[in-house]
Amino acid sequence: MADCAQPVSARAGIGAALVVAALIFGTLAAVVLRAEPGRGLGASDWAALRFTLIQACLSAGLSVALAVPVARALARRRFIGRRLLIALLGAPFILPVIVAILGLLQVFGRAGWISDGLALVGLEPVQIYGLHGVVLAHVFFNLPLATRLILQGWQETPAERFRLAAQLGADARAMRQLLEYPMLRRVVPGALAVVFAICLSSFAVALTLGGGPRATTIELAIYQAFRFDFDLGRAAMLSGLQLVLTGAAALVAAKVAVGEGFGTGLDRPLQRWDGNSTTSRIMDGFWIILAAAFLLLPLAAIALSGVPGLVGLKASVWVAALNSILVATLSTVLMLILAVPMATAVALGRGTMIEVAGILGLAASPLVIGTGLFIVIYPIADPFALALPVTALVNAVMALPFALRILVPRAKSVVGRYGRLSMSLDVRGWPFVRRVLLPRMRAQIGFSAGLAAALSMGDLGVVALFADPEFATLPLQVYRLMGAYRMESAAGAALLLLALSMSAFWILDRGGRWHAEA
Amino acid sequence: MKYLVIAAGLLSTTAAYADAPELTVYTYDSFVSDWGPGPAVEKAFEEICGCDLKLIGAGDGAALLARIKLEGERSDADVVLGLDTNLTAAAKATGLFADHSVTADYALPVTWTDATFAPYDWGYFSFVHNADAAAPANFKELAASDKKIVIQDPRSSTPGLGLLMWVKAAYGDEAPAIWADLADNVVTVTKGWSEAYGMFLEGEADMVLSYTTSPAYHLIAEEDSSKAAALFDEGHYMQVEVAGKLAASDQPELADQFLAFMVSDAFQSIIPTTNWMYPAVTPADGLPAGFETLVEPGKSLLLTEDEAAAVRDAALDEWLTALSQ
Numbered sequence: 001m002a003d004c005a006q007p008v009s010a011r012a013g014i015g016a017a018l019v020v021a022a023l024i025f026g027t028l029a030a031v032v033l034r035a036e037p038g039r040g041l042g043a044s045d046w047a048a049l050r051f052t053l054i055q056a057c058l059s060a061g062l063s064v065a066l067a068v069p070v071a072r073a074l075a076r077r078r079f080i081g082r083r084l085l086i087a088l089l090g091a092p093f094i095l096p097v098i099v100a101i102l103g104l105l106q107v108f109g110r111a112g113w114i115s116d117g118l119a120l121v122g123l124e125p126v127q128i129y130g131l132h133g134v135v136l137a138h139v140f141f142n143l144p145l146a147t148r149l150i151l152q153g154w155q156e157t158p159a160e161r162f163r164l165a166a167q168l169g170a171d172a173r174a175m176r177q178l179l180e181y182p183m184l185r186r187v188v189p190g191a192l193a194v195v196f197a198i199c200l201s202s203f204a205v206a207l208t209l210g211g212g213p214r215a216t217t218i219e220l221a222i223y224q225a226f227r228f229d230f231d232l233g234r235a236a237m238l239s240g241l242q243l244v245l246t247g248a249a250a251l252v253a254a255k256v257a258v259g260e261g262f263g264t265g266l267d268r269p270l271q272r273w274d275g276n277s278t279t280s281r282i283m284d285g286f287w288i289i290l291a292a293a294f295l296l297l298p299l300a301a302i303a304l305s306g307v308p309g310l311v312g313l314k315a316s317v318w319v320a321a322l323n324s325i326l327v328a329t330l331s332t333v334l335m336l337i338l339a340v341p342m343a344t345a346v347a348l349g350r351g352t353m354i355e356v357a358g359i360l361g362l363a364a365s366p367l368v369i370g371t372g373l374f375i376v377i378y379p380i381a382d383p384f385a386l387a388l389p390v391t392a393l394v395n396a397v398m399a400l401p402f403a404l405r406i407l408v409p410r411a412k413s414v415v416g417r418y419g420r421l422s423m424s425l426d427v428r429g430w431p432f433v434r435r436v437l438l439p440r441m442r443a444q445i446g447f448s449a450g451l452a453a454a455l456s457m458g459d460l461g462v463v464a465l466f467a468d469p470e471f472a473t474l475p476l477q478v479y480r481l482m483g484a485y486r487m488e489s490a491a492g493a494a495l496l497l498l499a500l501s502m503s504a505f506w507i508l509d510r511g512g513r514w515h516a517e518a
Numbered sequence: 519m520k521y522l523v524i525a526a527g528l529l530s531t532t533a534a535y536a537d538a539p540e541l542t543v544y545t546y547d548s549f550v551s552d553w554g555p556g557p558a559v560e561k562a563f564e565e566i567c568g569c570d571l572k573l574i575g576a577g578d579g580a581a582l583l584a585r586i587k588l589e590g591e592r593s594d595a596d597v598v599l600g601l602d603t604n605l606t607a608a609a610k611a612t613g614l615f616a617d618h619s620v621t622a623d624y625a626l627p628v629t630w631t632d633a634t635f636a637p638y639d640w641g642y643f644s645f646v647h648n649a650d651a652a653a654p655a656n657f658k659e660l661a662a663s664d665k666k667i668v669i670q671d672p673r674s675s676t677p678g679l680g681l682l683m684w685v686k687a688a689y690g691d692e693a694p695a696i697w698a699d700l701a702d703n704v705v706t707v708t709k710g711w712s713e714a715y716g717m718f719l720e721g722e723a724d725m726v727l728s729y730t731t732s733p734a735y736h737l738i739a740e741e742d743s744s745k746a747a748a749l750f751d752e753g754h755y756m757q758v759e760v761a762g763k764l765a766a767s768d769q770p771e772l773a774d775q776f777l778a779f780m781v782s783d784a785f786q787s788i789i790p791t792t793n794w795m796y797p798a799v800t801p802a803d804g805l806p807a808g809f810e811t812l813v814e815p816g817k818s819l820l821l822t823e824d825e826a827a828a829v830r831d832a833a834l835d836e837w838l839t840a841l842s843q
Contacts, residue, residue: 034588044838102716110666110705111721129706204709207671208717212707212841224673227580228834230587230608316552374588384574476547482712484553485735485794487719 006348007415007422007432013345016338017357020397024243024364027372028236034375035233038225045238048221051214053245055131055206056199059138063195064188066139067146070291072180073284074147075154085292086151087506089144091299094454094501096475097204098482099302099494104137104209106301113297129211137209138202142195144295149194149405152447153187154180156409172280186257190405193253197246197362197401218242222365232371239368246363250356302494309492317477317493321500324457324474327392328504331456332449334396335403339448342400343407344437347415358404361397369394370466387466391473395456402455403448410444411437450508454501474500540570541772543761544593546582546600547575548793555785555792562784569772578710579676579759583609590614591766596773599638599761599780603820604679606635606760607827616765619774622781625800626758627818635760638780639795642754642815643680644747645725646718646732653725653748657685660725661699668714668723671707672834676757677714678707681727683826684755686833687819693833697840704841730754730812735794738808746813753817759795 074086092100107113108128115125128136157179165175203219218238225235339358346354373390377383383390418436422428427436438445458475472480474497481490550556550573560571574595576585583605586598591614601609609615620636630637645660645667647653654660660667670678685693705723708714718726730747737743761780763773779785787801790809797805821829 098713098716101713102720105717105722106720109717109720109722204713208706208708208713210706212704213671213838214842220671220673227577227584228673230584314552371588378589379592477551479712480548480551481553482716483548484551485715485732485739486553487716490716 007419007428008344008348008437009429010345010348012341013343013348013354016342017345017354020338020361020400021357023393023397024360024369027369027376028239028243028364030372030375031232031236031239031368035231035236038229038231038233041234041237044216045218045221045234048216048218049241051206052200052202052217052219055134055138055202055210055215055217056196058131058135059142059199060192060196062135063139063142063146064150064192066143066291067150067191068184068188069283069287070143071147071150071154073287074151076280077284077288079288085288086148087502087509088296088299089148090451090454090505090509091144091498091502092141092295093145093451094458094505095302095498096458096478096494099478099491099497100141100298101137101205101208102305103298103302104140106305107297108133108136113301129209131210131215133209133211134202134206134215137205138195138199140295140298141205142198143291145198145402146191146195147291148447149191150184150187152406152444153183153409156413157183172277186409189253189257193246193249193359194362194401194405196249197359200242200246200363201365219365219367222367226367226371235365235368235371239365242365243360243363246359247356250359251352254352254355299498302491302498305488305491306495306498307492309488309490310495311492313489313492313496316472317474317481317489317496320472320474320477320493321496323471324497324500325504327388327395327473328453328456330388330392331395331399332453332508334392335399335452336445336449338396339400339403339407340438340441340445343404343411343441344415344433346404346408347411355404355408359401361399362401364397366394366398374466383466387471390466392456396452399448399452399455402451406444406448406451407441410441414440446511447509450505453504453508457501457504458497538568538570539769539772540572541567541596541769541776542572542574542594543597543599543776544574544576544582544585544595545598546578548578549573549600550575553792555788558788558792559785562788563776563779566779566784567772567775569769571776579605586614586764587612593764593766595764596767596769597761597763597776600759601635601762602676602680602757602759603823604676604683604826604830606632607823609762610634610823614764614766615762616767616770618763618777620777620781622799624781624798625796626798627756628758628820630758632760632823635762636777636781637758637760637798638785639789639793639798640756640758641729641731641795642756642818643677643684643727644730644732644750644754644813644815646715646728646745646747647725649733649744649746651724653746654750655748656750656752657688657696657700661696661703663703665703665724666705666722667700667703667725667727668705668717669707669727670711670714671709672837675708675710677711677727677729679830680755680757682833682837683821683829684819686829687755687821688752694836694840697837698843701841701843707841729757729795730815731790731794731796731809734790734806734808734812737811738791738806743811749813749815751816753819754815756818756820757795758798758820 105112108126110125161179165178201219203217206215206217207220222235222238225231342354342358374383377386414437422432422436478490478493481493548554556573560573563571576582579600579602582600615634617633618636624630626640654663669681672678672682685696689696714726715728717723733745733747736745767773781799783801786797786799789795789797790806
């Protein structure tokens with residue numbers, strides 16, 4: 001379709017994608033230019049690449065494979081606490097890594113709850129450390145996200161389609177083939193690519209649960225190049241490698257994810273007539289309970305160890321909490337300013353490259369972005385004075401891939417369904433955005449804003465090089481408390497962080513969601 | 519709006535110091551935290567210097583050096599505080615540091631002669647364990663036992679690198695064999711000290727690599743005597759933390775004054791119960807009650823900065839090979 005036949009221009013979205021690409025490649029170039037000749041990539045770097053790829057493929061595959069039945073069960077069933085469970089699904093993902101690791105170990109560790117339980121019946125403790133431990137931790141982080149992304153695919157299938165299928169007497173099998181498989185074909189590749197990209201840049205989780213230097217990832221190699229060898233060239237090369245891998249995964253996902261959506265309905269509450277058999281009820285129940293137990297036990301462990309430390313938190317922790325809220329607000333706004341035009345541009349058919357630009361935010365090493373920004377900014381401005389905007393911007397770019405996954409399918413269906421009608425009524429440009437596009441994307445905007453706010457709250461991001469001494473965020477205070485032996489207060493502050501992130505997510509997601517009711 | 523309020527707040531605090539000269543000290547993050555020595559040090563120095571002391575945290579010791587390298591001669595920093603002897607050789611090689619003029623009666627177990635860097639505290643690396651459990655008496659006994667340890671990665675952590683140097687200093691060419699024997703005792707390797715210590719407190723391991731002074735924290739701050747440091751008979755590797763002034767400083771006199779203050783009583787008496795290390799110069803009132811309960815290694819190990827720089831990469835390869843099997 002030509003530009004003139006569109007209700008709105010793609011220019012803003014292309015501009016936003018260019019900003020993101022400039023940030024990621026500009027910082028990488030800055031690091032390369034600053035580098036002195038180093039020793040290049042060695043055997044250990046290739047070993048790191050191999051391990052990174054293996055664990056990322058396994059983690060992405062398993063997270064998404066488990067997410068499909070869980071999302072299906074959540075889409076079909078209505079039960080008390082369902083909405084709360086869906087909201088809690090966001091939690092593991094937004095925890096600071098160090099807190100999540102300790103929470104996981106309290107459940108799955110050598111001295112964890114499961115090992116204690118096994119000891120009661122005279123069995124050996126769980127052996128968590130190794131590749132399986134890395135994958136388990138990554139599934140813990142990413143299963144919820146994958147579930148939410150896939151659940152959205154179900155929720156975006158108009159209720160009328162299910163009604164029509166039921167009227168035509170489609171049984172569960174026919175329902176799968178007519179509605180569910182085509183939907184999964186569109187949604188799953190994107191979810192796989194996002195989880196793959198997240199796991200690609202894993203570092204502390206992979207090292208700790210991998211049980212030692214066998215579990216060296218590219219991100220750890222980047223860290224080593226930067227602080228152990230001060231070999232900026234190698235850090236940049238490794239970061240470039242990460243970008244290539246993620247870009248390739250995103251391209252493959254964009255190629256594979258074909259098929260039109262099901263169009264839009266009348267936004268009726270969804271009712272399902274399939275899956276009422278006892279077997280499917282039991283299976284759905286099984287998946288929901290399994291996922292809930294796997295995700296909620298470590299969260300419960302974090303909450304339990306946090307409660308004693310919550311009383312008597314110092315004022316500085318509360319100030320840090322306010323700072324984190326400020327950062328999260330700012331980065332959520334920035335993210336939406338980038339993401340909504342980008343999603344619209346994708347919907348207008350300017351797809352693949354914008355989607356790839358969008359996912360790169362995940363692939364870029366935070367350390368390299370931070371260092372690059374520092375090299376660029378240092379000669380012209382005081383990095384500390386820019387701590388807040390830089391942190392907010394980088395967090396926004398890191399949240400962008402998730403937001404696009406959430407926004408793009410809906411934007412496509414809105415433009416497809418209402419584009420021509422709007423043009424025939426001469427509703428174009430801003431009136432189209434305000435009256436047609438945004439109201440119909442409210443739920444997706446709310447969900448993506450909630451995710452961005454929560455992520456930004458929990459992320460340490462690039463603050464290390466830009467850390468303004470007067471402007472500590474809550475995750476930084478958690479690390480500082482731990483570094484000062486105050487593990488109990490740290491656990492309390494971590495619980496506060498979890499509560500804040502969850503609230504931000506809940507408020508924004510609720511604000512936009514109406515069709516997930518019923 | 520929030521922005522404006524914060525900006526106004528920042529401006530007004532800056533204005534209050536507008537006439538006073540400013541001394542910028544880069545240090546590691548845990549030094550400047552509310553629970554570290556930073557706040558007390560800042561207050562004590564500002565009382566005597568008529569200046570504004572700005573302490574800026576930048577990751578840990580190694581990240582600090584990387585930052586100074588990135589900033590080069592344009593750096594705002596006047597003093598860098600928080601490097602250790604594993605980093606001083608690389609720091610000097612940058613040519614960014616100037617010699618100091620500090621003299622003091624150091625309480626270090628080694629003689630200090632460095633012209634560029636002056637020490638402010640030190641400690642012994644050690645494995646910390648629960649006091650009610652028996653501890654091995656050396657690395658070989660540890661390797662032969664079924665004790666589980668959690669250690670830090672030398673590529674990302676200062677204590678992790680310290681352990682590498684410890685085994686190297688104690689065993690030299692025998693180090694790879696020691697590591698190979700230790701491999702089945704290592705539960706896991708963490709990115710930093712906090713993860714490892716947190717895992718130990720949760721019971722994931724019998725021992726954790728930390729300092730002989732760690733039990734002092736539990737004893738003094740928490741009145742908990744359940745933690746102890748294992749005494750190894752090969753000797754304990756030391757970490758000496760140092761500071762130096764930058765040649766390009768625009769406040770060289772203030773920087774000298776700060777370094778002199780650093781080895782004075784006012785600074786040194788803050789260190790033991792905030793940084794949980796031994797002060798470089800014993801304060802007039804001695805060490806705080808509780809420090810006398812700490813184990814005292816019979817032998818102190820410390821590679822010189824040149825030795826440390828020379829063996830570092832080979833030692834890392836040995837460690838990686840042994841633990842990657």
